Amino acid sequence: MRKITADDPEAKSPDLAAENLARLRALFPEAVTEGADGPVVNVDVLKTLIGDRTVSDAEEKYGLSWHGKRRARQGALTPSTGTLRPCPEDSVDWDTTQNLMIEGDNLEVLKLLQKSYAGKVKLIYIDPPYNTGKDFVYPDNFQDTIRNYLELTGQVEGGQRISSNTEASGRFHTDWLNMMYPRLKLARNLLKEDGVLFVSIDEIELSNLLLLLNDVFGEENMLPPIIRRAKIGGGSDNKHIAKEADYILGVAKSTSCLGKFFSPHSEKDLKRYSHQDERGAFFWDTYSRAGLVSDDPETDSLYYTVEFPDGQKRTDRWRRSSDRLQRDLLDGEAKFIMTENGWNIHFKQRLNMEGKRPRQILYDRMGNIEGGSEIESLCPEMRFQYPKPTSLVRFVAEICDSYNDLVLDFFAGSGTTGHAIISQNISDGGRRRYILVQLPEPLDPENKDQKIAAEFCRKQNRPLTIAELTKERLRRAGQKIREENPLFSGDLGFRVFKLDTSNLRAWDPDRGDLEGTLAAAVEHVKEGRTEADLLYELLLKLGLELTVPMTRREIAGKTVHSIGAGTLLACLAESISAAEAEPLGLGLVAWHQELAPAGETSVVFRDSAFADDVAKTNLAAILAQHGLENVRSL
Numbered sequence: 173m174r175k176i177t178a179d180d181p182e183a184k185s186p187d188l189a190a191e192n193l194a195r196l197r198a199l200f201p202e203a204v205t206e207g208a209d210g211p212v213v214n215v216d217v218l219k220t221l222i223g224d225r226t227v228s229d230a231e232e233k234y235g236l237s238w239h240g241k242r243r244a245r246q247g248a249l250t251p252s253t254g255t256l257r258p259c260p261e262d263s264v265d266w267d268t269t270q271n272l273m274i275e276g277d278n279l280e281v282l283k284l285l286q287k288s289y290a291g292k293v294k295l296i297y298i299d300p301p302y303n304t305g306k307d308f309v310y311p312d313n314f315q316d317t318i319r320n321y322l323e324l325t326g327q328v329e330g331g332q333r334i335s336s337n338t339e340a341s342g343r344f345h346t347d348w349l350n351m352m353y354p355r356l357k358l359a360r361n362l363l364k365e366d367g368v369l370f371v372s373i374d375e376i377e378l379s380n381l382l383l384l385l386n387d388v389f390g391e392e393n394m395l396p397p398i399i400r401r402a403k404i405g406g407g408s409d410n411k412h413i414a415k416e417a418d419y420i421l422g423v424a425k426s427t428s429c430l431g432k433f434f435s436p437h438s439e440k441d442l443k444r445y446s447h448q449d450e451r452g453a454f455f456w457d458t459y460s461r462a463g464l465v466s467d468d469p470e471t472d473s474l475y476y477t478v479e480f481p482d483g484q485k486r487t488d489r490w491r492r493s494s495d496r497l498q499r500d501l502l503d504g505e506a507k508f509i510m511t512e513n514g515w516n517i518h519f520k521q522r523l524n525m526e527g528k529r530p531r532q533i534l535y536d537r538m539g540n541i542e543g544g545s546e547i548e549s550l551c552p553e554m555r556f557q558y559p560k561p562t563s564l565v566r567f568v569a570e571i572c573d574s575y576n577d578l579v580l581d582f583f584a585g586s587g588t589t590g591h592a593i594i595s596q597n598i599s600d601g602g603r604r605r606y607i608l609v610q611l612p613e614p615l616d617p618e619n620k621d622q623k624i625a626a627e628f629c630r631k632q633n634r635p636l637t638i639a640e641l642t643k644e645r646l647r648r649a650g651q652k653i654r655e656e657n658p659l660f661s662g663d664l665g666f667r668v669f670k671l672d673t674s675n676l677r678a679w680d681p682d683r684g685d686l687e688g689t690l691a692a693a694v695e696h697v698k699e700g701r702t703e704a705d706l707l708y709e710l711l712l713k714l715g716l717e718l719t720v721p722m723t724r725r726e727i728a729g730k731t732v733h734s735i736g737a738g739t740l741l742a743c744l745a746e747s748i749s750a751a752e753a754e755p756l757g758l759g760l761v762a763w764h765q766e767l768a769p770a771g772e773t774s775v776v777f778r779d780s781a782f783a784d785d786v787a788k789t790n791l792a793a794i795l796a797q798h799g800l801e802n803v804r805s806l
Contacts, residue, residue: 207239210342236383239343240350247317248354252283254318255709256669256718257701264647265665270719271590272607273646275639276671277310277321278582281609282358284671287715289607293362294577297568297589299372299560301337302418303348307557308613309337310351318673325612325637334613348377349384355582356388362580363425368395368572372560374418385423395422400534400564403541420568433571434527445523452523459497459506459517464489480515481508492519530571538564547586550648553628554641555621556586565592566599575602584608585638587645590666594653597662605663605719608646612637612670643668667719675701675709676806696779696806703744706806707733710776714740727759728752738767742776744806750787757794764800772802779805 193211196218197204203218204211219226256274260266263273274281301307310324322328337347359369369389373381385394398420405414424430445453466475466489476494477487490497497517500506506519543559565588569579581589593606615626615636629636632644643666650664676696697706711718720736729752730745741760748756764773775795782788782805792803 206343206346236349236380236387238346238349240346241353244350244353245357247279248283248357250283250317252280252317253674254280254284254321254671255674255705256281256284256712257672257675257705258708259668259670260704262643262668263666264650265663266667269663269665269667270605271593271663271666272669272718273584273587273590273643273666274607274609274669274671275612275637276609277317277324277611278609279310279355279358280317280321280671282355282362282582284712285607286358286361288712288717289362289578291362291364292578292717293580293607294364294367294574295569295572296359296363296367296369296580296582297372297565298359298370298581298583299585299588300352300583301348302374303337303344303377304374305338305344306336308334309347310611318671321671322673326614345377345380349380352381352384353388356384359580359582360388360425364577365426366429366431367425368422368430368568369425370398370420370422370568372400372418372420372564374415378419378421381421385421389423389425393424393427395424395427396532397421398532398534400538402558403539420564422568431573432526433530434524434573435530435567435571436527437523441528442523445521447520449520452525454520454522456518457521459490459492459519460488461491464491478517482515484515486515490517530567534564534567538567543588546588546591547645550652551641551645554586554625554645556641557621559586560588562588562592562595565589566596569593569596569604570600574604575600577604579604579606580609581606582609584610584642587642587649590642590646591649594650594662594664598653598657598660603662606666608642608666610639610642612639669708669718673698675705703731703733706744706778707735707742710740710742710806711735714774716740725763727763728755730756732760732763734763734767736769738764738769738773739771740774740776741800744776744778745781746778747783748777748781748787748791749783750790753787753791754794757791760795761798761800764798773800775800775803777803777805 193204193213196213197211200218200221203214203221205214206212254276256276263269301309303309319328324334337344356369363369369385371381371385382394382397399417400420401416402418403416405416442453444455447454447456464474466472469475469489472489473493474491475487475489477485478490478494478497479485492500497506500519501508506517509516509518538561540558540560542563543561544556546562547554547556547559569592579589579593584590587608587610590606590608593604596602597604612635615622615629615638617623617626617630617636625641626636628644629640632640634640646666650666654660654664675698677698707722708718710716711720716736716739720739723734725732725734727743730743730748733742733744734740735742741764743756743760760775777788777791782791788805795801795803
């Protein structure tokens with residue numbers, strides 16, 4: 173027996189406004205839309221529907237619009253105040269790997285990657301929340317996004333908590349659009365000119381996503397949608413039509429720069445090419461085929477009359493032009509044959525060594541059952557709803573020719589993309605690298621779907637988050653591949669970074685204690701931050717990749733780091749006396765000359781390290797005398 177509380181509808185008088193809105197929505201659904209605080213009535217649309225001629229069409233325009241779009245656009249443009257802190261203890265092959273796994277809000281992470289990775293990513297594949305009413309959609313809080321992220325993930329007390337975007341929300345589609353829009357805007361900047369983005373989605377947000385991609389990338393850059401058979405059966409899941417498929421929308425940064433897509437020939441395909449000549453494998457195909465009909469015979473260059481060897485003539489729509497037919501006959505690439513149905517023409521259909529054109533409908537071994545089985549075989553402790561199979565990601569990685577390129581997934585989930593990329597490298601010898609981004613969304617031990625995974629994290633003495641499961645899958649996938657391919661020398665590791673506030677203090681004066689504020693501001697670096705934290709924040713600020721080579725050397729008793737073969741020299745020692753300035757400066761000059769970098773070199777020190785202005789001035793002067801003029805301090 174359920175007790176009725178004061179908050180239950182049964183304990184309150186009828187909500188007349190809500191009832192009236194429901195009646196209006198039933199009569200005129202297009203007049204009810206989403207506003208800042210829930211459902212609103214578009215009065216102009218309502219006037220149009222009831223024949224009121226006072227309505228104006230001044231606000232009508234083609235495109236996708238929703239409440240908060242302008243703010244979401246501004247959110248993408250607002251610089252991040254965060255940084256990415258290195259976590260070698262969570263990583264695999266830290267010193268050698270070129271792969272990245274980043275924990276954090278993907279909006280902030282995408283902002284932080286802009287300088288270092290703009291125009292460097294060949295393929296982005298994402299599997300965002302489908303907005304089913306049960307999955308989590310990030311709140312569109314663009315004001316203090318780092319603080320918002322820390323609150324969402326339980327790293328600070330108070331604030332908002334993660335929850336589903338329920339279908340009862342008056343901002344159901346709006347919340348999803350506000351979440352996706354700035355992320356897609358930032359993702360586009362990271363793509364190479366011949367780069368491609370693929371997004372998995374189902375029918376709930378399919379139409380909105382299509383218009384959203386048109387808005388961000390331009391309609392001319394859209395690729396034909398791919399239909400994936402996600403499962404077989406499930407008739408009881410839907411009261412109207414059994415749902416078996418979802419979709420993959422693809423868009424290029426610029427189709428004018430995009431090459432052709434090819435997928436490998438299957439064994440079944442190769443068996444058809446059973447003939448061989450000096451030009452390679454082929455099979456005999458027909459110049460005409462049932463179903464080839466001309467819409468306009470007078471202008472159709474493929475509709476013409478052919479005269480056969482015995483003088484018979486036949487007018488038809490052929491698969492190749494008349495000029496091409498004459499060349500093929502002369503070159504031995506085509507021949508006339510007599511069949512039981514009369515004369516026909518056969519030509520040599522040659523094997524394209526690059527592969528075949530990929531098909532729009534994906535049937536085989538790309539369903540969710542395969543994805544679940546892959547995770548279970550590696551990590552029985554993990555449970556993910558509708559995980560994508562590695563074969564799907566391998567398919568898109570293969571067709572867009574990403575052989576030596578960078579692949580990004582900023583909704584990493586279980587880590588399918590990372591697993592798929594290293595598997596594909598094994599298969600074709602590629603040298604693809606990946607960047608995965610996953611929110612450390614807390615696991616709920618009370619949730620039956622998350623209980624086993626949460627218990628696994630607890631036993632491993634790790635945080636109870638989805639990001640921990642992502643990392644564990646990558647570890648196990650790499651280990652399994654190494655065991656099965658002992659001669660493989662490729663990259664199976666990954667570096668872990670975690671989103672956090674900047675390592676540098678912001679100026680935040682306490683008007684009641686200016687003396688204390690000034691004293692605290694002498695040290696610009698936050699307490700507890702390491703040299704490595706500072707180094708990697710420098711990389712992001714200077715636009716260097718997070719896997720750029722680093723070396724270190726002791727000079728005048730101080731540790732100096734060379735990053736990117738001398739592109740950056742950093743000495744982050746906590747103290748530099750006046751006596752140490754000269755030998756340190758001369759040592760830096762000597763090492764710089766030894767490295768001989770091609771471009772300009774930046775030299776960075778910790779500002780609070782200098783004993784006095786004399787030490788700082790002398791060191792800067794020595795460096796400037798030898799051409800090192802770009803000297804900075806933190």
